[in-house]
Amino acid sequence: MTLLAASDPAELDRHWKEFECHPSLTWTRRPQVGAIAVRGRASRTGCLFELGEMTVTRCAVEVDGVKGYAYVAGRNKRHAAIAAVFDALAESDGRNRSQIEGILADLRARLDCRRAAKIAQANTSAIILQE
Numbered sequence: 001m002t003l004l005a006a007s008d009p010a011e012l013d014r015h016w017k018e019f020e021c022h023p024s025l026t027w028t029r030r031p032q033v034g035a036i037a038v039r040g041r042a043s044r045t046g047c048l049f050e051l052g053e054m055t056v057t058r059c060a061v062e063v064d065g066v067k068g069y070a071y072v073a074g075r076n077k078r079h080a081a082i083a084a085v086f087d088a089l090a091e092s093d094g095r096n097r098s099q100i101e102g103i104l105a106d107l108r109a110r111l112d113c114r115r116a117a118k119i120a121q122a123n124t125s126a127i128i129l130q131e
Contacts, residue, residue, distance in 0.1 A: 004083035005072045007107045008114075015103045016082045021096060025085060028060035028067065031077035063088040 004012065033055060040051035058071045059080040068088025070080045089100045 001069060001071075001083070001087050003104060003107055003111065004070060004086055006111055007083075008110070009072075009076050009079040011107060011110055012079060012082050012086070015086075015106070019096075019103075020099060023063045023085070023089065023094075023096075025088070026062040028062055029058065031057050031059040031080045033057050033075050033077070059084040061085055061088055064092060064094060066092040 034057075035053040036056050038051045038054050039048050041048050054073065055075055056071050056073055057075055057077055057080040059069070059077070061068050061081070061084045063085060066088045068084040068086070068091065070083035070087060072080045072083060086100065086103065089096055090104060
């Protein structure tokens with residue numbers, strides 16, 4: 001679920017459009033926009049404090065008797081819906097298992113690449129500040 005929530009919505013949408021067989025689903029909870037409280041901590045051992053709130057979109061579906069859930073940052077209802085369907089498909093032992101595993105592997109590779117680029121950029125700015 002974390003991988004699907006952290007993925008770029010455009011990448012998730014592209015995989016959905018390329019998906020071989022769109023399953024029939026039952027909405028348990030249609031995508032809803034809401035807010036959650038965000039906690040922070042001053043250093044690793046500091047006390048928790050209420051940082052504020054952030055907007056999230058949540059969704060729950062059932063695909064062939066398997067439930068799928070998604071909570072994504074922001075207000076993108078389509079992102080939450082597709083993530084919930086892929087979550088359910090990833091939990092099932094259905095005929096689309098190999099395709100779902102390929103999609104998740106691609107999403108993980110792209111997410112790892114984006115994280116590595118952010119780390120490299122942060123390291124570059126740290127070197128500049130040290131000079």
